[in-house]
Amino acid sequence: MPVTAYAATPHAGAQQSQQVAAATGLDDPAKKEIAMKLVSSAENSSLDWKAQYKYIEDIGDGRGYTAGIIGFCSGTHDMLDLVELYTARVPGNALAKYLPALRKVDGTDSHSGLGSGFVSAWKTAAKDTAFQTAQNDERDRVYFDPAVKQGKTDGIGTLGQFAYYDAIVMHGDGDDSTSFSSIRKRALAKAKTPAQGGNETTYLNAFLDARVWAMQQEEAHSDTSRVDTEQRVFLKAGNLNLNPPLDWKVYGDPFHIG
Template identity: 60%
Template sequence: MRIRPHHVRTVALGVGLAAVLCAPLAISVAAGADNTVVISRGRPALATSNLGSEIATRANDASTVTRWSSAAGPGTQWVRIDLGSVKRIERVRLSWGSTYARSYRLQVSSDGSNWTDLYTTWAGNGGADDLKKLSGNGRFLRVLATQRARATGGYTLADVRAWGPQSTALPAAAPATGSLVSGLEDTRKKERALELVSSAENSTLSWRRSFSYIEDIGDGRGYTAGIVGFTSGTSDMLAVVAEYTKRKPGNVLAKYLPALRAVDGSDSHAGLDPGYVTAWRTAARDPFFQRVQEAARDTYYFNPSMRVARADGLRALGQFAYFDAAVVHGLSGLRTIRANAMRTARTPAQGGDEMGYLNAFLNARVAEMRTEAAHEDVSRIETAQRLFLRRSNLDLTAPLTWQVYGDPYRIVR
C-alpha cells in the first residue's frame, strides 16, 4: 500500500467477554468530617466479565457481603464505575476477595477511553487497600487488574468505595462509544483497526479508496497495490489475482497471471508493463474484485494475527498491534517480533502483565523496523500504538487521537 517516500513497508504471504450495566441506586451518603462523601456508591458499573451472579454492581452496592468476580483465568480484567459527571477523587478503598490482583492500576478517565493512573502496584497482597491523598478528576473510576496473585481463579472485589469533595460540580463528559469490552471481532472495532492501518499506509482513514492504488515504491518487491499493499514480489498479489480469476474468468487481470508467476520473488515488471497498472485500476472498480481483496486481507493477515493474539490473552489494542505487525512484516515477521518480546516479558496467557508485555512487544517491533532503512520512521508505533498503551486504552475504545508521520488523526465513534 502507498506510503510516504522513504516509509516503505514489508509484506509477506502468510498462511467477548460479558458485561453488565445497571442503573444507579438512590442512596445518600452523609459527608464525613473532612467534607468528603462517598461518590461511588450505587453508581452504574461495568466489567470485562462476571462470574455467575457476582456482577460488576456488586462491587459498589450498599452491602459488604456481595462482590464482583471476574471469569477465571489469566489476563487483564477491569471493573469500571460511572460517577455520572466529572468529579474529584481523593480517596479510594478496595476490599479484595481471596482471588486478588498482584498487579493493578487505579485509574480515572473523563471519556472512558483515555485513562490516567491514580495508583499503581506490582505487589498487591489482597485484603483492604485504603488509598488516601489521591488527586484526580474523572467521570469514570476503574480498577484495572493485570496480573493474578494466584495460579487459579480470576479477580474478586467485595467493595470499591471512592470519596470526593461534597460540593464538587465539574462539567460532565460523554462516555466512550462502542462496545467497551470486545476485541476486534466487534465490527466497529475492526473498522477502527483498518482505519489505523490506513493512516500509516495511505495517510488517510478512508481505506476503501485504496482498492485501485498501485505503484512501485522502490522497496525491491515490484508493484505494491490494493488495500494492504499486496506485492508482485511476495506472492500475495499473485494469490489475489488468481482468486479473482478463479471466481471471475476472463477479467482484465487474468492475462497477467503467467507474468505474475514469473516475477514472484523478484522486483521485476517483466510481462506486466505497460498495461498492468491500468488493468489493476480497471479491476478495482469491480465490487467483486474489492471483495476478493478484503477476503485476502483477512485470510493472510487479519484472521491469523487475531488467532495468535487471542491465544496470548490480548485485548483489542494487542490484537491490533499484532495485525499491524503482520501487515508490515508478514506473519513470519510477527512471530519473530513476538518471540523477541517474550524473551523479556510473559504474555497475559502465561500469567504476565498485559501492559508490560505490550510494551515489550512494541519495543521489539521498533527494533525490527529499524533493521530496514525504509522503516526508519516508527511513528506508527511511537505516536499511535504506544500512545494508546500509555493511555491504558487496552480495549481500543473511541475517541482515539494519534499522529503518524506528524499528521494528526481522530476517530470519534
C-alpha cells in the same frame, strides 16, 4: 483476557448466569473498522481505506508493486494469491492475463511483463465489487484472522490484537528475523503474555520494542511513527480496548476517530 465474562445473577436461587461487561476483540465489526482506518493512515495517509482498492505503485522497497487495501506486493506472493482468487471467481477479468507474469516476478522486485498495462488493469479491476471482496477476503485470511487468533491465544485485548495485525501487515510471517513470529519471539524473551500470567501492558511494550527493532532493520520501514505516535499513544493512555475517541499521528500527520 477472556472475551466473555459471566457473573451470577443477584436473584436468590437463580440457576442462570448473565453476561457482564465483556471486552470486544478486534474482530468486533466496529473495532475492525477502526483497525482498517489505522492501517490506512499509515499505509496511505488517509482514513478512507475503501478508497485504496485501486491504489498501486512501486514504493521502492524491493517488493515490486504495492497495491490495494493492505499493500499486496508483486514480490511477496500475496498479490499473486489475490489475483488467482479473483480469477477463480471471475474468469477473464482485467488482471487474469497478467497471472503468468505475476508468477515469474514473484519473489523479486521486477516489473517484467507488468508495467503500465498492469497498473491500468488493476485500477479497472478495483471498480469490480468482486475484486474488492477478494481483497477483503485475502486480507482476512492472510493477515487479520491470524493476528486476532494469536492475540486471543496470548490473552491480549483489542489494542494488542491490532499491534499484531499491523505488524503482520508490514512484516509478513515466516522464518526471517523481522517476521511477525520473530518479533513475537523477541518480545516473549523479555515479557510473559497475559495467558502466561504476565502483565498486558508490560508485554505489549516488549512487543512494540521488538517491532521497532524489526522496522529499523530496513530503510523502507525505518520511520517508526506508526508505533511511536500511534500505538504507543494508545498504550500509554491505558486504552487496551482501543475505544474512541482516538487521536494519533503518523509521519507527522494528525488523525482523529471520534
